[in-house]
Amino acid sequence: MQIVILNDAAAVAAYGANIFATQLQKKPTSVLGLATGSTPVALYQELIAKNKAGEISFSQATTFNLDEYLGLTGDHPQSYRHFMNEQLFSHIDINKDNTFVPPGDALNPITACKEYEDKIVAAGGVDVQLLGIGRNGHIGFNEPSSGLRSRTRVKTLTKATVDDNARFFAADEYQPQLSITMGIGTILEAKKVVLLATGENKADAVRAMIEGPLMAACPASALQLHQDAVIVIDKAAASKLADLEFYQHIEAENQKLQAHLATL
Numbered sequence: 001m002q003i004v005i006l007n008d009a010a011a012v013a014a015y016g017a018n019i020f021a022t023q024l025q026k027k028p029t030s031v032l033g034l035a036t037g038s039t040p041v042a043l044y045q046e047l048i049a050k051n052k053a054g055e056i057s058f059s060q061a062t063t064f065n066l067d068e069y070l071g072l073t074g075d076h077p078q079s080y081r082h083f084m085n086e087q088l089f090s091h092i093d094i095n096k097d098n099t100f101v102p103p104g105d106a107l108n109p110i111t112a113c114k115e116y117e118d119k120i121v122a123a124g125g126v127d128v129q130l131l132g133i134g135r136n137g138h139i140g141f142n143e144p145s146s147g148l149r150s151r152t153r154v155k156t157l158t159k160a161t162v163d164d165n166a167r168f169f170a171a172d173e174y175q176p177q178l179s180i181t182m183g184i185g186t187i188l189e190a191k192k193v194v195l196l197a198t199g200e201n202k203a204d205a206v207r208a209m210i211e212g213p214l215m216a217a218c219p220a221s222a223l224q225l226h227q228d229a230v231i232v233i234d235k236a237a238a239s240k241l242a243d244l245e246f247y248q249h250i251e252a253e254n255q256k257l258q259a260h261l262a263t264l
């Protein structure tokens with residue numbers, strides 16, 4: 001894992017956006033894995049600004065989102081499809097036909113999960129996958145106890161996740177308790193993964209992900225198995241790491257190495 005600890009949420013968003021921008025500049029036909037939640041919003045704003053400034057183009061890119069609520073159509077205001085349209089897709093030069101979100105309104109969700117996996121494979125696999133993390137260590141909607149090699153499937157949400165996400169729903173509004181999510185095995189097949197976490201309320205999950213054992217009780221700990229996982233966090237989210245100074249030291253050395261390599 002590469003662990004990047006930055007001062008605040010704005011720096012985390014800028015760092016994450018640069019990874020995606022560099023990827024698009026290097027490979028305009030990139031397949032990007034995207035995420036919802038409040039954490040990626042600032043990163044999406046950075047990408048929109050870079051797109052409007054002509055620094056990057058999404059015109060040849062394809063995107064796959066991690067997850068969707070089961071039981072919501074794409075035009076429902078709380079659906080992740082709607083979120084992505086509002087927060088990113090409607091503001092950039094992407095062809096919406098090349099943006100994929102698991103179908104929350106699928107008549108047969110089991111078949112739909114298999115089809116989603118097939119589409120990712122047909123697109124050549126995900127080049128860079130963006131992730132947030134739940135307070136209980138979930139990635140996508142892979143809740144604790146998720147199989148570490150799981151594939152895209154229907155998952156029941158924990159009460160903690162339903163409660164955390166209740167803020168997006170009106171008090172009397174129907175809130176789904178089920179989801180379709182890429183599996184942990186699916187996520188681990190992305191060539192690169194970038195996980196963003198900010199704020200003290202993520203500090204326990206961040207510690208379990210980085211320093212805890214590899215275990216289904218903390219789904220994000222599976223990233224310890226990935227060859228190219230970048231964890232970008234602010235100081236508050238890093239505040240419970242036992243070896244915080246060591247990670248800062250490694251990253252400082254890494255920056256020196258990168259600066260040297262750039263001169264070759």
Ligand SMILES: N[C@@H]1[C@@H](O)[C@H](O)[C@@H](COP(=O)(O)O)O[C@@H]1O
Nearest residue numbers: 036037038039132133134140141
């Ligand atoms: N399914 C999403 C996750 O992909 C996201 O990482 C998590 C954290 O969201 P936030 O960034 O708002 O804390 O929320 C939801 O449960």
